[in-house]
Amino acid sequence: MAVYVVAQGGVWQARISLNLAVDELWWAGEAEGLGGWGGRWVVGGGQVADWESQAAERKGQHADLESQAEERRGQRAGWGKQAAEWEGQRADWKGQATDRIVLLSRSLPLGWAVKLAAACQFTNRMQYWDEEAWRKYASALLKAEIRAERAAGGTGGAGWPFEEAKVYRLPEDRGWSRRGGKVVGERNGERKAGVSEWKDEEGSGWAREREKERGSVQGSMRTNWQGNEQVSVLMSEMEVLAAGADRLVAALDGRSLLQGEAEALVAEQLPELAENWRAAAQLAYLQGRLRLTAAVLGPAGAARLGLRRREVPRCLRCGSAPTGRTACAACGLAGCAYCEACLALGRSRACALLLRSAPLPAVQRTAGVSPTVTARRWGLSAAQAAAAAAALGFLAEPRKRSAARGPERFLLWAVTGAGKTEMVFPLLEAALAAGGRALIATPRRDVVLELAPRLAKAFPADVPAVLYGGSEDRLRRSRITLATTHQLLRFHQAFDLVIIDEIDAYPYHNDPMLDYAARQVCKLGGRFILLSATPPAELQRLARSGRLPHARVPVRFHGHPLPVPRHIRIPPLHRCLKQGRIPAGLRSALQRSLDRKAQIFLFVSRIAHIEGLLQLLRTMLPEISIEGTSSQDPGRAEKVLKFRDRTISLLVTTTILERGVTVPHSDVFILDADSGLFDEAALVQMAGRAGRSKDDPAGNVIFASAEWNRSQRAAISQIRSMNAIARRQGYLKS
Structure with a gap:
């Protein structure tokens, strides 16, 4: 990832870059006539201003962009209002010259580049700095990272990683003239020691030293290189790239995606950008509409993005602290941090690019309804x-x-x-x-x-x-x-x-x-x-x-009170299984439910108890269909369907079915209700499987346990309290 700082109109900014060709055109003023490449100019800290007024300057609007604008109605106005409130940041960038660019590195590990850009603090003295001063400053900001990398076995040499740092002084009049379709930089005074012209006729500037970028803007925008001269990019092609940036931002709206996920989205929804999405993303980033950052970020960068300094470094995707470091082929570091907490969604690393659309304010809400x-x-x-x-x-x-x-x-x-x-x-x-x-x-x-x-x-x-x-x-x-x-x-x-x-x-x-x-x-x-x-x-x-x-x-939709659980004292379930018998009180309660043809939920606290209990129940009740399920059962969904349609009469299960499952005409039995695995909420939820049907609102709930504990008392108290509130408010039918 490239990282540089730029001075424009006396204001310094730090930027990272996926594609320096786009940055060069942006800061050179090549976007003039497009209303700031889509009507959005970057101000101060990358905020967006003049959304509405400059968007009108866009030439060659496309029909698909109009439909996107309609879909996002009210949001642009929100940007305009917010931008107007950013005190001291509104400026006419067309009238300000880009004074100089300091290219700190063309290939810095992403996490380092993001931290460096976030940690830079600028003073007036910096306008006099040469390359060596900038190298020392950047190295000081990344001192901890450089030291840790060398301790992990990194092999960076002297001056690493800023040995290629370069200062470019830009012509005050931007120095661009179009001759025969070519853009040629004009000399603007004598070059000072340690300072290069951004682009001059001798090819000693930014463009010459950036040969690795040649041809990097393809398809939507074409850039070719001939010696030390750059062939002009046609305005129509720049409009195409700007339109591509619009489509990419619309597709990423509200998303937080790693690079691989973003590429999958582009391949599926924007195949025309598949080979050039990085250029479109860089343009959207410069416009302030897209955020580019590292998935795992160190203290300075994470604090800038809203995480408190004491909580960092953090994974920006899940907020967890990175727990591992390993040698990384992607960034070349010997100790690249990664997050294990969200590993199932793809590896979040310090060198993994995370793309997020710039947030928009929420819509205005309407008045309440009676x-x-x-x-x-x-x-x-x-x-x-x-x-x-x-x-x-x-x-x-x-x-x-x-x-x-x-x-x-x-x-x-x-x-x-x-x-x-x-x-x-x-x-x-x-x-x-x-x-x-x-x-x-x-x-x-x-x-x-x-x-x-x-x-x-x-x-x-x-x-x-x-x-x-x-x-x-x-x-x-x-x-x-x-x-x-x-x-x-x-x-x-x-x-x-x-x-x-x-x-x-x-x-x-x-x-x-x-x-x-x-x-x-x-x-x-x-x-x-x-x-x-x-x-x-x-x-x-x-x-x-x-x-x-x-x-x-406090009341169910059918207007009847919640069933209040009853308690049956039985030995602990593991003892019943060891003895090979079902206690008499539990057998009688089960039989009463079967006599009234109820569907029976029988909850246990441990998966290990299910199989033994199934054997006892099938021996005791051979005439009915009995099954068991848990979170480890691949056939759980099918068994729940059979239970609903009454093919299965009794289902032994765990808290995996404590909520989200409605079975008419059902009773609930909770064995080992005094287990520490069953808190008040779990007991209330399991009891809530009974009495949900208006045709059978008074289902039975049994707490079966050796002890009568606090969780059971609290669960029954909560159920009775809700019934009392419903009665006072006149919601109960009976």
Whole structure:
């Protein structure tokens, strides 16, 4: 990765480059007449200004760009408004000369290049520096990295890695004249010691020393080299490259992709850019519309990107600390850091390029809707409609300080079977009506697959992109995205509304990586809706204290109270299996459920108990179909389907089926309910499998254990509390 600093109009900036040919044309002013290559000029720290006013100068607009602009309605205006607020940064760059460029390195390890560009601090004295001064300054900024590399066995020689540093002084009048289709640099005064002209007739400048870049801009933009002269790039070809940058930015909108993933996206969606995407990406980076960084970043660079200094170095994709270093053929370092936490999504390394679109602010939200209107539009119950209306009010008038860091949050605390999915439909509708994008994320693939057809039916004009491991929709764009929480690692500030379902469920609960990913996907000014029947204790405390906006739905959609569990005392299950018998009290309770033809969930705390229990049950109940399943069972989905259609009558399982599975006319038995693996939330969720059908709302729930512990008491207390609230609010039918 090349890295350089540039002085323009007395302002210094540091940049990295995927393609120096594009940078040369950019800083030389070759983009004049295109409104700054697409109407976006870089100011100060790479921010975007004059989006609207200069976009009108673009020549030869393409129809596909018009459609993209329509799709992103309201967003350009947001850029213009934001740009106007950047005090002291608006400037007319057409009237300012590029004074000099200091090419620090043409081939620096990516992580080092990003850190160097982020760590540079400029003073007026730098305009007098020669190459040696710049080498010393850059080496000082990377002192720790250079020392660590040499300790790891790196073989860099004297002056490494800045032995090729060069200062180029640019003509104040830009010195360009077009003669016979050629661009020739004109001399501008005598060359000072240690300072070269950027481009002169003797070929001693940037272009001559950059021969490795020859022909690097191909296809969309053609650059040829003849001796020390560069053949002019036609304006029409520059427009094509600018259009390619537009398409690339649109395709990467809201995404956070490693280079390999970005190349796969280009091959699938933009095949015309396959050979030249790096040039388009570099142009978009210079325009401020694309961010290029290292996937694993050291202290200075990560702090600049929003990670606190004490938390770095970090993987920018998942927020974890890199745990390994190894010799790397890609960057040539003897100790290249990589992240093991998100390894399943592709190796995130210090030399791995991470591409992110520059974020846009969230859309403006609409006014809240009354519960009556919401209920009539979506067929919601009174309790559902009241909760949805409260959430819509939160979106319209967001409160302050509901989250210490990150977007504002709203908790939708709804009992199991309350119909949370139907309650989010009005929220999705409001986000789409405002021109925004919405995400529904859930920890488990099973739940994603169950929700997908329901969302597609509710929003036929915006069929959701469904993302999970191995999904065919991995690169498809939609205004609604439905994903497992791990897939959020491939997005960055993409969504105006983020809905996280089952926030207390594995693997999302207590996973800092997934929490980091969820925070990263929401746009600045966007909003979070958290869904749960059993929120973590901290969120419950915040809600009760009034510090977390929330709505509680204490009743199921059919209006009947939640079944309250009963306790049966039995020996520990491992002892029952060792003795080869089912306790009499448990046998009697099972038989009563079978007599009323209920489907039986029988939960155990350990996978190892399933097979032995199946043998005992099949001996005791030979006339019924009994199966077992767990997270390790490849046939789990098929068994759940057979259980739903009553081919299987009793299913022995683990907490893998504690949520996301609805089976009418069912009873629930939880063996070893006093196990430390079953906390209050797990017990409430498992109990919630019973009584979900309006035809059988009073299903039976049995806690079977040797002890009566705190988790069981708390679970029953929570269920009774919700029933009491529903009764007070007049939601219960009986």
